[in-house]
Amino acid sequence: xxxxxxxxxxxxxxxxxxxxxxxxxxxxxxxxxxxxxxxxxxxxxxxxxxxxxxxxxxxxxxxxxxxxxxxxxxxxxxxxxxxxxxxxxxxxxxxxxxxxxxxxxxxxxxxxxxxxxxxxxxxxxxxxxxxxxxxxxxxxxxxxxxxxxxxxxxxxxxxxxxxxxxxxxxxxxxxxxxxxxxxxxxxxxxxxxxxxxxxxxxxxxxxxxxxxxxxxxxxxxxxxxxxxxxxxxxxxxxxxxxxxxxxxxxxxxxxxxxxxxxxxxxxxxxxxxxxxxxxxxxxxxxxxxxxxxxxxxxxxxxxxxxxxxxxxxxxxxxxxxxxxxxxxxxxxxxxxxxxxxxxxxxxxxxxxxxxxxxxxxxxxxxxxxxxxxxxxxxxxxxxxxxxxxxxxxxxxxxxxxxxxxxxxxxxxxxxxxxxxxxxxx
Amino acid sequence: xxxxxxxxxxxxxxxxxxxxxxxxxxxxxxxxxxxxxxxxxxxxxxxxxxxxxxxxxxxxxxxxxxxxxxxxxxxxxxxxxxxxxxxxxxxxxxxxxxxxxxxxxxxxxxxxxxxxxxxxxxxxxxxxxxxxxxxxxxxxxxxxxxxxxxxxxxxxxxxxxx
Amino acid sequence: xxxxxxxxxxxxxxxxxxxxxxxxxxxxxxxxxxxxxxxxxxxxxxxxxxxxxxxxxxxxxxxxxxxxxxxxxxxxxxxxxxxxxxxxxxxxxxxxxxxxxxxxxxxxxxxxxxxxxxxxxxxxxxxxxxxxxxxxxxxxxxxxxxxxxxxxxxxxxxxxxxxxxxxxxxxxxxxxxxxxxxxxxxxxxxxxxxxxxxxxxxxxxxxxxxxxxxxxxxxxxxxxxxxxxxxxxxxxxxxxxxxxxxxxxxxxxxxxxxxxxxxxxxxxxxxxxxxxxxxxxxxxxxxxxxxxxxxxxxxxxxxxxxxxxxxxxxxx
Ligand code: NA
Ligand code: NA
Numbered sequence: 001x002x003x004x005x006x007x008x009x010x011x012x013x014x015x016x017x018x019x020x021x022x023x024x025x026x027x028x029x030x031x032x033x034x035x036x037x038x039x040x041x042x043x044x045x046x047x048x049x050x051x052x053x054x055x056x057x058x059x060x061x062x063x064x065x066x067x068x069x070x071x072x073x074x075x076x077x078x079x080x081x082x083x084x085x086x087x088x089x090x091x092x093x094x095x096x097x098x099x100x101x102x103x104x105x106x107x108x109x110x111x112x113x114x115x116x117x118x119x120x121x122x123x124x125x126x127x128x129x130x131x132x133x134x135x136x137x138x139x140x141x142x143x144x145x146x147x148x149x150x151x152x153x154x155x156x157x158x159x160x161x162x163x164x165x166x167x168x169x170x171x172x173x174x175x176x177x178x179x180x181x182x183x184x185x186x187x188x189x190x191x192x193x194x195x196x197x198x199x200x201x202x203x204x205x206x207x208x209x210x211x212x213x214x215x216x217x218x219x220x221x222x223x224x225x226x227x228x229x230x231x232x233x234x235x236x237x238x239x240x241x242x243x244x245x246x247x248x249x250x251x252x253x254x255x256x257x258x259x260x261x262x263x264x265x266x267x268x269x270x271x272x273x274x275x276x277x278x279x280x281x282x283x284x285x286x287x288x289x290x291x292x293x294x295x296x297x298x299x300x301x302x303x304x305x306x307x308x309x310x311x312x313x314x315x316x317x318x319x320x321x322x323x324x325x326x327x328x329x330x331x332x333x334x335x336x337x338x339x340x341x342x343x344x345x346x347x348x349x350x351x352x353x354x355x356x357x358x359x360x361x362x363x364x365x366x367x368x369x370x371x372x373x374x375x376x377x378x379x380x381x382x383x384x385x386x387x388x389x390x391x392x393x394x395x396x397x398x399x400x401x402x403x404x405x406x407x408x409x410x411x412x413x414x415x416x417x418x419x420x421x422x423x424x425x
Numbered sequence: 426x427x428x429x430x431x432x433x434x435x436x437x438x439x440x441x442x443x444x445x446x447x448x449x450x451x452x453x454x455x456x457x458x459x460x461x462x463x464x465x466x467x468x469x470x471x472x473x474x475x476x477x478x479x480x481x482x483x484x485x486x487x488x489x490x491x492x493x494x495x496x497x498x499x500x501x502x503x504x505x506x507x508x509x510x511x512x513x514x515x516x517x518x519x520x521x522x523x524x525x526x527x528x529x530x531x532x533x534x535x536x537x538x539x540x541x542x543x544x545x546x547x548x549x550x551x552x553x554x555x556x557x558x559x560x561x562x563x564x565x566x567x568x569x570x571x572x573x574x575x576x577x578x579x580x581x582x583x584x585x586x587x
Numbered sequence: 588x589x590x591x592x593x594x595x596x597x598x599x600x601x602x603x604x605x606x607x608x609x610x611x612x613x614x615x616x617x618x619x620x621x622x623x624x625x626x627x628x629x630x631x632x633x634x635x636x637x638x639x640x641x642x643x644x645x646x647x648x649x650x651x652x653x654x655x656x657x658x659x660x661x662x663x664x665x666x667x668x669x670x671x672x673x674x675x676x677x678x679x680x681x682x683x684x685x686x687x688x689x690x691x692x693x694x695x696x697x698x699x700x701x702x703x704x705x706x707x708x709x710x711x712x713x714x715x716x717x718x719x720x721x722x723x724x725x726x727x728x729x730x731x732x733x734x735x736x737x738x739x740x741x742x743x744x745x746x747x748x749x750x751x752x753x754x755x756x757x758x759x760x761x762x763x764x765x766x767x768x769x770x771x772x773x774x775x776x777x778x779x780x781x782x783x784x785x786x787x788x789x790x791x792x793x794x795x796x797x798x799x800x801x802x803x804x805x806x807x808x809x810x811x812x813x814x815x816x817x818x819x820x821x822x823x824x825x826x827x828x829x830x831x832x833x834x835x836x837x838x839x840x841x842x843x844x845x846x847x848x849x850x851x852x853x854x855x856x857x858x859x860x861x862x863x864x865x866x867x868x869x870x871x872x873x874x875x876x877x878x879x880x881x882x883x884x885x886x887x888x889x890x891x892x893x894x895x896x897x898x899x900x901x902x903x
């Protein structure tokens with residue numbers, strides 16, 4: 001059954017069918033192995049159930065908030081601040097790329113949004129400073145990985161809704177790993193700049209310039225603070241914080257006269273399109289997840305892993321390997337939807353902390369966004385930098401290795417993820 | 426004939442996206458209302474989370490067809506750029522037929538399903554479960570309808586696919 | 588041999604999940620008593636879907652399911668009558684109410700007629716609901732004034748409002764954070780859930796008010812059960828009875844040790860006298876009745892239930 005489902009899915013993806021329809025086709029095939037009489041009830045029920053959860057409502061709201069921030073010019077303000085802070089260093093523009101992603105990550109929950117918002121501005125700027133195009137595109141794609149790790153995060157919301165882990169704890173647990181990844185990519189960029197002896201530009205900012213830029217960027221910087229404080233202190237649920245941010249950005253944008261009604265409407269319709277695309281995949285995956293549960297695949301897998309349950313480290317490495325491999329060939333939301341219910345019980349049986357596991361799984365799936373051949377961020381980065389995709393496939397591997405290194409750190413040192421949530425609990 | 430079809434398609438797209446965007450706006454309003462009620466009146470209405478879910482599901486389903494026509498649904502459009510024209514036409518035809526068949530079959534099944542859950546009353550709003558579930562048959566029917574209008578040709582490519 | 592699926596909520600962990608203990612025992616007893624004629628496959632963790640999905644599955648095909656209140660009430664809102672607050676003084680009256688009462692018999696019949704699903708057993712899941720809060724030792728309804736409580740459904744909101752408190756919906760996964768930060772001051776749950784959610788870390792006072800009996804419901808597709816041969820069906824029902832008996836004994840024993848555990852963790856445990864509990868009842872029941880009426884629930888159900896519980900009908 002599993003093989004038939006996977007084959008149907010792969011064939012239809014290959015034939016260019018939208019993923020949610022490919023998933024639905026394979027769900028139909030799956031039911032022919034279980035009991036075709038179940039189709040009329042179980043397909044609609046699980047399709048509907050897959051998107052009928054309150055925690056998922058945060059996703060459209062965070063997408064909306066991100067769209068509104070772009071429309072209101074807040075993204076530009078954040079980039080200007082980043083430029084002032086690190087632009088004068090050797091390889092400054094590369095550092096700006098990473099730091100902008102960190103700032104942007106504080107409101108934005110998706111890596112693809114990061115690449116497509118910042119890439120068109122930063123790749124040409126990096127070219128001008130003497131960067132190789134393939135490296136520039138690679139750094140842009142790779143640095144956007146912090147988007148789903150630093151809160152808020154669409155992947156984490158999905159993971160939490162599937163596993164009943166607190167979204168607040170997961171968000172907190174992502175903060176330090178997010179900065180570690182950013183630091184790792186900055187180090188890579190620094191090394192590249194030093195090796196190619198890229199010139200330094202400008203000088204360190206004066207206190208006056210710095211404070212001016214900070215003041216200007218305050219409205220944009222306050223947004224992530226609202227999210228993190230609100231969720232961490234339990235004042236609002238993640239869903240509500242998404243709504244509040246959207247409201248906040250609209251108010252700021254209107255007060256600063258950067259946001260017109262037409263922009264708000266355009267942000268709304270854009271959000272509708274992306275939400276529909278993401279949620280339909282989730283809904284269709286849910287029908288297949290149900291079949292796997294029904295066939296007791298997770299339980300069988302746990303039995304398969306039983307000999308290794310004594311070694312959480314080994315289990316985590318195995319899980320990471322599976323997610324990494326599947327992620328190379330599968331779209332990330334559906335991979336997360338399908339793998340989480342199967343793999344998480346195994347890891348929990350090995351005594352791994354659910355929150356640490358959540359961050360590891362999230363980062364693992366996020367890395368899939370920059371692995372060839374299916375990584376969505378790669379495709380966006382190649383498109384916005386007008387680069388042959390195969391060139392990017394070659395230049396991305398060092399970044400993937402660095403990201404995997406950070407993943408290894410998270411596996412080996414639980415405090416990296418668990419210390420911050422523990423502080424608040 | 427051709428122009429009528431194009432016209433109908435553009436009209437359906439505009440209407441469904443507009444309605445879906447209004448539903449999303451409604452969802453935002455419901456969630457903000459819930460937050461403010463909790464801090465001002467001490468308690469948020471119990472139906473808030475349910476209404477918000479129903480609104481989003483309706484948004485998702487209503488927009489499905491328009492999003493399909495615009496080629497925004499995630500997919501891998503690798504092979505259709507490599508195939509020679511005749512084989513390509515065959516592939517486009519297969520994509521189209523499968524989409525139309527799946528969509529109308531799903532609409533029919535979901536419609537029957539929506540009838541079958543009529544006796545469940547929802548927790549928060551106390552309405553029949555059929556009402557929110559109807560978003561599915563409507564959405565799939567719209568997808569089928571718009572796919573039918575669009576005809577057997579390749580979907581537009583997103584810049585990500587370039 | 589026939590195999591039937593039994594789905595339920597919660598982890599397959601006997602330490603933490605009373606419902607799992609029941610399901611596991613039932614599986615063993617059924618297979619033993621029917622000599623393997625009837626086999627049960629367990630689906631814990633709501634693997635086959637949420638409450639409504641599982642109930643639909645039970646209505647449609649040969650399935651067993653342990654439903655919570657939110658699984659039954661969308662089809663039979665009359666079940667809210669069995670949750671009239673402060674109706675039972677302890678385990679014995681509650682068990683008697685369900686095992687031998689007119690109300691429960693009538694409800695089970697109505698449910699079967701409406702849905703084709705048979706009500707097989709009332710399964711205890713962790714004792715009685717108790718109030719916890721972080722502000723003060725609650726002994727009387729007046730102590731509730733101005734507090735903010737987490738509510739799970741509209742009936743709980745009605746209950747809190749009758750004491751002068753407010754109820755606000757918070758999903759279970761966010762309850763700990765909400766209590767720690769004061770989004771809500773308190774909540775109600777059986778001791779088992781207070782331990783599961785580590786709520787003792789963020790709540791100081793535990794009032795054992797026997798608010799509601801905490802139960803779930805074993806249900807099964809009626810057509811399937813009727814299709815079983817007479818000896819198999821008799822053996823099945825006997826197994827259900829025996830398994831439930833065993834689960835209840837263990838549950839009652841565990842409740843005591845759980846309360847002790849909470850006390851050891853530093854919670855102040857408040858036991859109420861019968862008079863004190865009566866004060867809660869007088870205050871809470873009228874507004875709960877109003878809420879039941881607002882739900883369109885026929886008066887006869889309430890009268891029947893109160894009679895079974897040995898209580899006077901409440902005046903409105
Ligand atoms: Na983020
Ligand atoms: Na970047």
